[in-house]
Amino acid sequence: MSEPGPLLEQVPVAVFGLDAAGRVRYWGPGAEDLFGYGAATALSRPAAALFPAPPEGPGPAERLVERALALGYWRARLPALHRDGTVMDCGFRVFPVTGSADADADADAAGATVVMALASRGEELDRVKTNLAFLDALFETCPIGLVMLDEELRYVHLNQALADMDGIPVADHLGRDPAEIMITADGGEFRRMLSAVADEGRPLVGVLVGMRTPGRPDVDQVRSVSLFPLSGTAGSRAGVGGLLVDVTDREQALLEATAARRRLALLDRAGALIGTTLDVDTTARELVEAVMPDFCDGSVVEMVEWTYPSEAFDPDLPLSTRRIASGTVLPPPAPGLLAALDRVTYPPGSGIHRMLSTGRPLCVRVDEEFAARTAGHRDLARQLLDSGVGWVVIAPLIARGHVQGITVFARAASRPAFTEQDLGLAGELASRAALCLDNARLYSRVQDISLTLQRALLPTAPDTTAQVDVAHRYLPGSRATEVGGDWYDVIALPDGRVALVVGDVMGHGVPAAASMGRLHITARALARHCPDPEGLLAELDAAAQDTGIELATCLYVVYDPRTGRARLANAGHPPLLVRHPDGTVETLGDLPGVPLGVGGVPFRSTRAELPDGAVLALYTDGLVEARGQDIDAGLDALRTELARAAGPLEQEADRILAALLPDGATDDTVLVLARLGRTRGEAREPYEEPGVRSDPGR
Known part of the structure; x- marks a missing residue:
C-alpha cells in the first residue's frame, strides 16, 4: 500500500543513487539537506563518506549496494554521518534501477545498474509510525463515527462505528458521495457544509443533522457532526475529516421536525407529479x-x-x-x-x-x-x-x-x-x-361526448363521382387537447358538378362540435341551391350570426368536370393547394377574407382551370400549425409532401399525415385529397348567376 501524499510531506526524504562500486551517481535536494553535502561535492565520490567507518568488515554503503542487487529491495536502520560529523539514526530503502546513470558520469557507465536509496531520519519515521498506530487503534476501537473524505468529497476511510450507524458495510462506502449514504431533507445544506470546509478550510463543530440512510431507510436519525479540513498537496483542494455522534434520543424534537419536513416534501412532490x-x-x-x-x-x-x-x-x-x-x-x-x-x-x-x-x-x-x-x-x-x-x-x-x-x-x-x-x-x-x-x-x-357528437356529424361516406376520386382523413386531437370543430364534406351537385368544403369552428368541446354540426348541415343543404361559392359563404355567415357562432373558417370549392374549371371562395381558412400532374404545387384562395360570423364584409370567389389529374388538398390548421413553428413553415412542408403525391390517394393521405404529424395530432386535423378528372363529351360553360363578380384564376 502506498503512503498518502500528506504523510510524506511530514517526513523529509533524501534520494540518492549509487553505482556497483559504491560511488554516488545521483544526488537529490533532500540528500543535500540530510547529509549536508552539495551535489558538486557528493557526485562521483565514494558513498562511504556518508556513514561512520565500521570497526571491521564491509561498510554500510557496500552493504546497501550488495543487498539491493541481491534481493531487489532492502530496508534497514543504519547510522549515517552528517558533513559536520554528527551521527544520525536513519531508515534506508534501496532498490536497483537499470539504465539510470547520470549524464555527467563516465560514458562507459551509461546503461549500468544504479542502486537508488531513500533515506529519512529515524525519529521522523518513529513519529509517523506512532501516529499511524494511534490512528489505526482509534479507527478500530472508537465508539464515535470517524470518516475521511478525499478532495472530491468521497469516502476513503471510515471506522466500523460509522458503518454500524449507517447500516452499510465499510467497503460499500468507499468511493461514494456522502449524499448517497446520509440522505437529508435539508435541500442540500449538509453537502454545502462539506464543500465549505474543503474550500474555505474552516472547521465546523457540533452541527445537528437529521437524516436517513439506505441501510436504515425507515429510521430517522439525528447526528452531531464535526468537520475539519485535511491537509492536501500544494495547490490542491483539501479533503475533509469528520466525527459523527448519534444523538437521536436527545434530539427527538429535531427528529420530528425532520420527519415533518419529509412528509411535506412528499406532499409537495406528489402535488407536482399527480394530475x-x-x-x-x-x-x-x-x-x-x-x-x-x-x-x-x-x-x-x-x-x-x-x-x-x-x-x-x-x-x-x-x-x-x-x-x-x-x-x-x-x-x-x-x-x-x-x-x-x-x-x-x-x-x-x-x-x-x-x-x-x-x-x-x-x-x-x-x-x-x-x-x-x-x-x-x-x-x-x-x-x-x-x-x-x-x-x-x-x-x-x-x-x-x-x-x-x-x-x-x-x-x-x-x-x-x-x-x-x-x-x-x-x-x-x-x-x-x-x-x-x-x-x-x-x-x-x-371528451367522449364531444368526439362521439363530432364523428356522428362528420360524413362517413362523402359523395363521389367517376370524375373525382377522394381520400379523406379526420384525426382528433390528443387527450390533452379538447375535441375541436373541424369538419369537411364532398357533395355531388346537379349537372355533374362536385363541391368540396372544409371548415373549422373556433373553440373546443361540445359547443364547438355542435356549432360544427350546424354549419355542416347548413352547407350541405345550401350547396344544391347556391350556384356560386361566395353566395354559399354569405348564407353560412348569416346562419353563423343567427346561431351565435362567433368565429369559424371555411373553404368552399365547386369543380365542373365537363370544363375542368373550378370556383372557390374562402372565409378565413388556410388556402387550397393544387398539385399539377407535373408535380408542381399551386396555391389558390390565399386571400382568405373574413371568417364566418363576423358579418358586414362581402365574399369574393376565384376561378381557375385545372388540368386532368390535378390533386386538390383541403385541410385544417392542425396539419400545418405547431407550437413554436410559423404557419408558413408548415405550409411549405405540406407543399413538399403534396408534390410527391403521385400514388393512390388513400396511400398518399396516410403518408402526408405521418410526415407532418409524426408524434400524432395535438389539435384536430382534417385532410381531404381529391384527384380531378374530365367528363368526355360536349363541354359547356357552367351556370353562373348574372351580376356575380369573379376574379380570374391564376
Whole structure:
C-alpha cells in the first residue's frame, strides 16, 4: 500500500543513487539537506563518506549496494554521518534501477545498474509510525463515527462505528458521495457544509443533522457532526475529516421536525407529479410513482365499478374494482401479483369494506386473517402472504362526496409499520389524487361526448363521382387537447358538378362540435341551391350570426368536370393547394377574407382551370400549425409532401399525415385529397348567376 501524499510531506526524504562500486551517481535536494553535502561535492565520490567507518568488515554503503542487487529491495536502520560529523539514526530503502546513470558520469557507465536509496531520519519515521498506530487503534476501537473524505468529497476511510450507524458495510462506502449514504431533507445544506470546509478550510463543530440512510431507510436519525479540513498537496483542494455522534434520543424534537419536513416534501412532490394530464390512467400511475420508495414499497390504484353513477356503498355486498395502476420495488412474487390482477372483487368483511365504512384510511397488518378476508381466493391469499408485504394502508378515493375508488400503500415486513402521521399523509395523498382522478374522469366523459357528437356529424361516406376520386382523413386531437370543430364534406351537385368544403369552428368541446354540426348541415343543404361559392359563404355567415357562432373558417370549392374549371371562395381558412400532374404545387384562395360570423364584409370567389389529374388538398390548421413553428413553415412542408403525391390517394393521405404529424395530432386535423378528372363529351360553360363578380384564376 502506498503512503498518502500528506504523510510524506511530514517526513523529509533524501534520494540518492549509487553505482556497483559504491560511488554516488545521483544526488537529490533532500540528500543535500540530510547529509549536508552539495551535489558538486557528493557526485562521483565514494558513498562511504556518508556513514561512520565500521570497526571491521564491509561498510554500510557496500552493504546497501550488495543487498539491493541481491534481493531487489532492502530496508534497514543504519547510522549515517552528517558533513559536520554528527551521527544520525536513519531508515534506508534501496532498490536497483537499470539504465539510470547520470549524464555527467563516465560514458562507459551509461546503461549500468544504479542502486537508488531513500533515506529519512529515524525519529521522523518513529513519529509517523506512532501516529499511524494511534490512528489505526482509534479507527478500530472508537465508539464515535470517524470518516475521511478525499478532495472530491468521497469516502476513503471510515471506522466500523460509522458503518454500524449507517447500516452499510465499510467497503460499500468507499468511493461514494456522502449524499448517497446520509440522505437529508435539508435541500442540500449538509453537502454545502462539506464543500465549505474543503474550500474555505474552516472547521465546523457540533452541527445537528437529521437524516436517513439506505441501510436504515425507515429510521430517522439525528447526528452531531464535526468537520475539519485535511491537509492536501500544494495547490490542491483539501479533503475533509469528520466525527459523527448519534444523538437521536436527545434530539427527538429535531427528529420530528425532520420527519415533518419529509412528509411535506412528499406532499409537495406528489402535488407536482399527480394530475399533469386529464387522463385517468396516467393520473393513477403518477400517484403510484410519487409514493415509492420513500413512503412505501408498493402501491395500487383501483376504481370502483358502480352499477350506476349515484350508487351508494353497501357493506353487505361484494365490491368490484378495476385496477388501473400498480407498482412495487419488492422482488418477486410481488410484481407478478400486482400485475396479474385487472378486476378485483372484494367480499363483504374485507379490509376494503372496513375502510369504506368509515371513509378514513386504515392500517392493517398482512396476516392470515387479512389475506383470507381480502383476497377472497386461497391462491391469491397465499401469494399475498409470500409477497413480503407486512403492512398496508388502504385509503379511499373520495371526490365531491362520492367514492371513486381505493388506493393501497404497502410496506415490506422488514420496514416499520405505518404511524398515525403516515395515516394522515396517506389520507392527504388520496384526497389530492381523488380530485385529480375525478377531474380526469369528468373531462374524459365530456371528451367522449364531444368526439362521439363530432364523428356522428362528420360524413362517413362523402359523395363521389367517376370524375373525382377522394381520400379523406379526420384525426382528433390528443387527450390533452379538447375535441375541436373541424369538419369537411364532398357533395355531388346537379349537372355533374362536385363541391368540396372544409371548415373549422373556433373553440373546443361540445359547443364547438355542435356549432360544427350546424354549419355542416347548413352547407350541405345550401350547396344544391347556391350556384356560386361566395353566395354559399354569405348564407353560412348569416346562419353563423343567427346561431351565435362567433368565429369559424371555411373553404368552399365547386369543380365542373365537363370544363375542368373550378370556383372557390374562402372565409378565413388556410388556402387550397393544387398539385399539377407535373408535380408542381399551386396555391389558390390565399386571400382568405373574413371568417364566418363576423358579418358586414362581402365574399369574393376565384376561378381557375385545372388540368386532368390535378390533386386538390383541403385541410385544417392542425396539419400545418405547431407550437413554436410559423404557419408558413408548415405550409411549405405540406407543399413538399403534396408534390410527391403521385400514388393512390388513400396511400398518399396516410403518408402526408405521418410526415407532418409524426408524434400524432395535438389539435384536430382534417385532410381531404381529391384527384380531378374530365367528363368526355360536349363541354359547356357552367351556370353562373348574372351580376356575380369573379376574379380570374391564376
